[in-house]
Amino acid sequence: MKATVTTGNQCSPDIHSELKDLKTTVAEQKVKLEELQKQLAEDVPRMLRRRIRTTDYVAWKEPGLKLQPLHILVGGSNFRLLQMALHEDDGAITTWGYKPNIAFSASLFGEGGQTVGGHSTEVTLVFRKVFLNTGNAYNTSTGIFTAPVKGVYYFGFSAFANGQNGMGVHLRKNGQQVVATYDYNTNHKDVNGANRAILQLEKGDQVYIGLWSGLNIFDSYNSVSTFSGFLLFLV
Numbered sequence: 001m002k003a004t005v006t007t008g009n010q011c012s013p014d015i016h017s018e019l020k021d022l023k024t025t026v027a028e029q030k031v032k033l034e035e036l037q038k039q040l041a042e043d044v045p046r047m048l049r050r051r052i053r054t055t056d057y058v059a060w061k062e063p064g065l066k067l068q069p070l071h072i073l074v075g076g077s078n079f080r081l082l083q084m085a086l087h088e089d090d091g092a093i094t095t096w097g098y099k100p101n102i103a104f105s106a107s108l109f110g111e112g113g114q115t116v117g118g119h120s121t122e123v124t125l126v127f128r129k130v131f132l133n134t135g136n137a138y139n140t141s142t143g144i145f146t147a148p149v150k151g152v153y154y155f156g157f158s159a160f161a162n163g164q165n166g167m168g169v170h171l172r173k174n175g176q177q178v179v180a181t182y183d184y185n186t187n188h189k190d191v192n193g194a195n196r197a198i199l200q201l202e203k204g205d206q207v208y209i210g211l212w213s214g215l216n217i218f219d220s221y222n223s224v225s226t227f228s229g230f231l232l233f234l235v
């Protein structure tokens with residue numbers, strides 16, 4: 001009888017056929033995966049750029065902002081967006097979905113001791129000693145805060161008057177009074193006051209402090225008359 005010898009490297013025709021079919025399937029899936037990856041790379045950045053334009057999430061940024069490519073992680077048949085970052089020329093990064101940093105705080109003079117007022121009409125106060133102006137939404141020349149994005153903002157202010165001067169100021173939004181503080185100082189002594197408000201603003205809305213006609217406000221190196229605000233959240 002003649003013996004038949006087989007080696008470990010040999011396989012049946014059925015297994016060989018199945019392995020060939022599996023190899024073909026893997027190759028086809030690889031092609032489909034590459035096509036899907038290419039489509040995502042084209043479609044997702046376009047959709048996000050369109051959303052940025054409609055929500056103005058980055059409208060507050062200075063010129064020179066650049067939209068960087070999206071990074072996509074492929075895991076099996078799932079595609080996951082890792083990040084989209086907005087890179088400025090100075091190297092700072094703001095990640096998509098995060099609210100911009102907008103905050104300011106300033107006092108009227110912040111030095112010496114000076115009283116202004118007694119005007120026949122209301123005047124807009126310019127708070128000149130700036131402690132913080134992140135986002136540059138507060139104009140140090142006009143005293144006006146202009147909302148760079150639609151959102152909910154917090155504002156607070158304080159005012160002081162000394163001697164025989166009466167004091168009266170109010171917070172205005174687009175020319176309309178919101179809240180005020182005042183003291184006609186009938187007892188002829190130092191007086192002070194403060195108030196605050198949370199406002200929903202549209203992009204471009206303006207907020208400022210008005211000094212009432214005929215009344216006064218004082219400030220010194222103690223910074224007793226101030227104006228501050230910041231963005232709470234986007235809407």
